[in-house]
Amino acid sequence: MSVGHSVAEDRAAREAATVELFEARAAASDPERQRVLLERIVELNLEIARGIAQRFRGRGAELEDLEQVAYVGLMKAATNYRLEADTPFIGYAVPTIRGEVKRYFRDCAWTVRIPxxxxxxxxxxxxxxxxxxxxxxxxxxxxxxxxxxxxxxxxxxxxxxxxxxxxxxxxxxxxxxxxxxxxxxMPDEDDVAVRQLEAVDMLQPILHDLPPRERRILELRFVEGWTQADIGAEVGVSQMQVSRLLRGTLDKLRHRLTPLQAAA
Known part of the structure; x- marks a missing residue:
């Protein structure tokens, strides 16, 4: 199993476990039980907050401070997220956390003018x-x-x-x-690396829903860098079929991802 595939599986497992925790929290009536489940959701997704904080390092703020701000954003996301929303938790959490970090720079950093x-x-x-x-x-x-x-x-x-x-x-x-x-x-536009982080994390649960053959073709083409002819030989289809499958899969991903990016 490739490293990329393992990471994708880990992220899909995290998203599935997060959904289960949200479902348990929604069903719980005891406030203490709800609080414990919320903490478990946050702990399970700390990697997301740390990753976003890392993207903003080197801009004058200590990484430890950025991580704390990102954790606050993660807590807000976990508190406000609703399962009935047509957006995976990662699609809601990433822009929420990023917004919290940007507010930190705006409110705490850019307004401070030391004599x-x-x-x-x-x-x-x-x-x-x-x-x-x-x-x-x-x-x-x-x-x-x-x-x-x-x-x-x-x-x-x-x-x-x-x-x-x-x-x-x-x-x-x-x-x-x-x-x-x-x-x-400090750029005016959104950080490209942060946008890439969002796209990758938003795609993980969507990729997990694809049929195994489509996931394998995507991995061979975009992770391993195989040609369409080699992919066809590997999965037992013609190069033309690989081209059609790739185009259809990418259209499907684009269709699923667009609403998430709009929500961000």
């Missing part, structure tokens, strides 16, 4: 703190740090507090070695 003086103090702290920690053999207090930097305690406190959302970053600060500002690095 230049506090940025300078933060730079001093970053440069000098290791030296002071080595000298003291422990983490210094704010007062000790202020004394070491020859600054007012209140100034150091403000600089440290301003590290909340973006450590020492502001919109105008260079984001990387290219010299581009953070505002220039």
């Amino acid at each position: 230049r003086r506090l940025q300078e103090i933060q730079g001093l702290v970053s440069a000098k703190l290791p030296e002071l920690e080595q000298s003291l053999e422990r983490e210094p207090s704010t007062e000790e740090l202020a004394e070491f930097l020859e600054l007012e305690v209140k100034d150091v406190e403000q600089a440290l507090a301003a590290r909340g959302c973006f450590t020492t970053l502001s919109l105008d600060r260079p984001a990387d070695e290219t010299g581009l500002s953070l505002a220039e690095v």
Whole structure:
């Protein structure tokens, strides 16, 4: 069994288990039982949240913070999702989580404009703190740090507090070695990698519903890179039949996927 096929099976199994948990939660009348089932749904789908958080790393926010925000989005998705919706949970969860992460950047990041003086103090702290920690053999207090930097305690406190959302970053600060500002690095359009992640995850339950021969042909063509002639020899049909099967299967996937993308 190929690695790609194994991953597809794992995702299909996760989606099936998620549906079962939602069904059990819908049938449960005890609030505590509903809460436990909701937590199990979230735990089962944490990989989705982590994957989306990974796509947004390197934009000034700590990965741990992004993951926490993504978990909040996953919890919201699990809480609000309804089984009667004509959309698999993954198709509902991915745009919900992504929206939560984007709100984090908009509300917590882009509105934070750290005064230049506090940025300078933060730079001093970053440069000098290791030296002071080595000298003291422990983490210094704010007062000790202020004394070491020859600054007012209140100034150091403000600089440290301003590290909340973006450590020492502001919109105008260079984001990387290219010299581009953070505002220039953050694209206006949706991240292509995130859209690809969504498409792959949305497709998993749809692919699972295909007949085995159609799944095999798709795997050979788009995962293994086989030619249509080789595929035909493998599955026992002509090259022309492979072409028709591929076209029909792709049309079927496109038809099933379009409503999910519209819902996103």
